[in-house]
Amino acid sequence: MKKMLTLVAYLLIVVATQAQTLQSLFDKYSEDERFTAVTVGGGMMNLGSIIGKHSSNSQNKELASKMKSIKILTLEDKGSVLSKTFIQELDKVIEDGKFITAIEARDKGERVHIYYRLSGKDNADMLIVSKDKNEISLIWISGKMSKEEMLNAFSCNGKSTIREEKSEGSVS
Numbered sequence: 763m764k765k766m767l768t769l770v771a772y773l774l775i776v777v778a779t780q781a782q783t784l785q786s787l788f789d790k791y792s793e794d795e796r797f798t799a800v801t802v803g804g805g806m807m808n809l810g811s812i813i814g815k816h817s818s819n820s821q822n823k824e825l826a827s828k829m830k831s832i833k834i835l836t837l838e839d840k841g842s843v844l845s846k847t848f849i850q851e852l853d854k855v856i857e858d859g860k861f862i863t864a865i866e867a868r869d870k871g872e873r874v875h876i877y878y879r880l881s882g883k884d885n886a887d888m889l890i891v892s893k894d895k896n897e898i899s900l901i902w903i904s905g906k907m908s909k910e911e912m913l914n915a916f917s918c919n920g921k922s923t924i925r926e927e928k929s930e931g932s933v934s
Contacts (some may be wrong), residue, residue, distance in 0.1 A: 784902065828907050860888075864877060
């Protein structure tokens with residue numbers, strides 16, 4: 763029994779440390795005036811789901827109601843030393859946080875990477891990294907979703923578009 767409690771405590775510390783790493787990245791750069799930072803908290807997410815009740819897509823309404831927050835960071839000087847440092851730190855967060863690659867897309871100089879991770883029974887984080895020649899944007903969506911709900915968020919006609927593999931940790 764003591765071993766079980768010790769293991770559970772250790773797992774909780776590991777999960778909290780991973781979340782703090784992502785949170786510390788946002789905390790560090792959201793205060794930097796060279797970044798644009800936006801945070802949408804749970805209250806606005808709930809308001810959006812209430813307003814969305816008039817929408818015809820119940821799956822989108824249900825998904826929106828499960829989101830706790832959305833945080834966005836954007837840097838408009840992609841070639842700078844700051845940009846390179848930010849990308850290196852972001853790569854480390856993705857690797858250390860054990861994010862899984864969901865989607866990688868490249869089109870006319872723009873790259874988009876979508877990562878997700880599930881922690882516990884119904885906690886999910888999704889990272890969307892978008893880079894083009896002038897800027898890099900990071901979107902962090904946090905919610906109470908199961909693995910199935912996360913997979914359904916990326917489904918097209920009932921078929922999941924998520925690849926079940928570990929992230930390489932690079933957003934280059």
